[in-house]
Amino acid sequence: MPATRSNLDQLAIFSGNPAFEQPLHVGRPNLGDRKRLMERIDGVFERRWLSNNGPMVQELEAKLAAMLGVKNCIAFCNATIALEILTRAAGMTGEVIVPSFTFIATAHALQWQQTKPVFCDVGPDSHNIDPARIEELITPHTTGIIGVHVWGEPCDTEALETVAKKHNLKLAYDAAHAFGCSRQGKMIGGHGIAEVMSFHATKFFNTTEGGAILTNDDDLAKKIRLMTNFGFAGFDNVIYIGTNGKMNELSAAVGLVNLESLDEFIATNRRNYHQYRDELAGLPGLTCRAWNEEEKRNYQYIVFEVDEAKAGISRDRLIEVLWAENVLARRYFFPGCHRMEPYRSFQPHAHMLLPRTKEVCQRVLLVPNGTAVGQAEITRICEIIRLAVERGGELTRRLDAKKS
Numbered sequence: 001m002p003a004t005r006s007n008l009d010q011l012a013i014f015s016g017n018p019a020f021e022q023p024l025h026v027g028r029p030n031l032g033d034r035k036r037l038m039e040r041i042d043g044v045f046e047r048r049w050l051s052n053n054g055p056m057v058q059e060l061e062a063k064l065a066a067m068l069g070v071k072n073c074i075a076f077c078n079a080t081i082a083l084e085i086l087t088r089a090a091g092m093t094g095e096v097i098v099p100s101f102t103f104i105a106t107a108h109a110l111q112w113q114q115t116k117p118v119f120c121d122v123g124p125d126s127h128n129i130d131p132a133r134i135e136e137l138i139t140p141h142t143t144g145i146i147g148v149h150v151w152g153e154p155c156d157t158e159a160l161e162t163v164a165k166k167h168n169l170k171l172a173y174d175a176a177h178a179f180g181c182s183r184q185g186k187m188i189g190g191h192g193i194a195e196v197m198s199f200h201a202t203k204f205f206n207t208t209e210g211g212a213i214l215t216n217d218d219d220l221a222k223k224i225r226l227m228t229n230f231g232f233a234g235f236d237n238v239i240y241i242g243t244n245g246k247m248n249e250l251s252a253a254v255g256l257v258n259l260e261s262l263d264e265f266i267a268t269n270r271r272n273y274h275q276y277r278d279e280l281a282g283l284p285g286l287t288c289r290a291w292n293e294e295e296k297r298n299y300q301y302i303v304f305e306v307d308e309a310k311a312g313i314s315r316d317r318l319i320e321v322l323w324a325e326n327v328l329a330r331r332y333f334f335p336g337c338h339r340m341e342p343y344r345s346f347q348p349h350a351h352m353l354l355p356r357t358k359e360v361c362q363r364v365l366l367v368p369n370g371t372a373v374g375q376a377e378i379t380r381i382c383e384i385i386r387l388a389v390e391r392g393g394e395l396t397r398r399l400d401a402k403k404s
């Protein structure tokens with residue numbers, strides 16, 4: 001058990017002795033039963049059917065569609081390719097409105113298809129796209145909106161639907177964070193023309209790498225399936241331009257086994273979330289984003305916001321302190337897509353319409369969660385954060401002096 005930290009000198013940033021020997025990551029994978037996985041993998045090897053719509057992929061697709069109450073589920077090798085294919089299949093050309101506060105894949109998937117991502121600010125008290133700021137971004141080239149359910153907190157789907165209908169725009173969702181979440185009792189997966197999930201290793205539910213498109217539109221699903229497999233409509237018969245977005249059997253096997261542990265993953269995430277909240281309650285300048293517990297949530301992301309003026313320490317300084325302790329906290333999605341290439345060069349004035357995004361990017365701090373982090377470790381992490389924030393002003397002065 002690492003030594004406790006009760007004064008600033010004990011912090012690793014001064015003492016050189018990290019609280020944890022091994023790094024504690026944000027995004028350590030949740031893993032299901034290994035024995036069951038080996039049985040499934042044995043089956044895959046017995047059949048010698050490794051990819052191309054095999055039985056594991058079909059089973060996973062059917063289970064996900066049933067669980068989310070959506071007619072069609074198409075499994076993918078990752079969510080980025082899924083977003084690219086959806087962009088193309090749905091005819092989202094010209095310009096598409098997206099939040100800047102998202103993982104770069106949302107913007108890149110559009111740009112990769114020569115569609116311009118037009119960045120919209122987040123809402124007040126929200127980390128999601130602000131429906132009230134969309135109309136001012138619409139031009140004659142706009143064809144769609146992609147909302148992102150950041151951290152698994154769903155977008156205001158009704159408001160987005162209203163603006164999309166009014167301007168005849170396609171509305172789809174990047175639901176990479178939102179598997180297992182609901183809005184007004186309806187599972188994420190069934191909103192807009194389609195929703196894209198990520199099953200990357202770092203996600204609450206993973207297939208190592210992977211993703212899925214969920215849609216109730218049968219024609220769109222058909223087109224997406226064709227595009228995902230080079231446009232093949234049977235042996236030797238290519239009827240469409242396509243690429244390779246297929247999930248393989250081993251990934252699907254991991255997914256099927258992980259699905260069996262879903263309730264346990266959620267329960268652990270939720271317990272950790274409450275522990276962080278309780279142990280860090282009442283600190284000036286540090287707020288844990290609260291989940292709406294009346295809805296379904298996966299609790300995968302534990303998101304703090306640091307208000308430097310009140311805490312006396314900046315978010316980045318706090319991260320420095322945590323990294324020295326081997327707690328690899330993250331500042332997703334700093335600095336915002338609009339400040340990354342190629343968008344920074346293509347759209348140098350985009351920041352003028354993104355004041356809230358800038359603020360959120362400066363405040364957000366994610367801490368380790370998931371089945372790989374234990375309760376005793378969380379207590380130690382909280383102790384470090386508590387000390388750093390309670391003595392924020394003094395700590396900042398000492399760090400400034402150390403650097404000069």
Ligand code: T4K
Pocket residue numbers: 025026027028029078079080081102103105106148174176177198199200201202210211328332
């Ligand atoms: N849309 C949104 C809103 C997204 O957040 C994402 C992905 C996508 C679309 C695209 O989905 P995919 O195409 O990936 O399916 C990570 C993930 O790579 C990325 O999937 C995820 N979002 C994003 C939020 O996080 P990085 O650059 O932070 O990855 P990295 O390598 O720093 O890993 C994060 C932490 O996880 C590290 O501390 C190490 C730990 N880790 C990672 C892996 C892969 C493990 O402990 N074990 C592992 O196997 O992007």
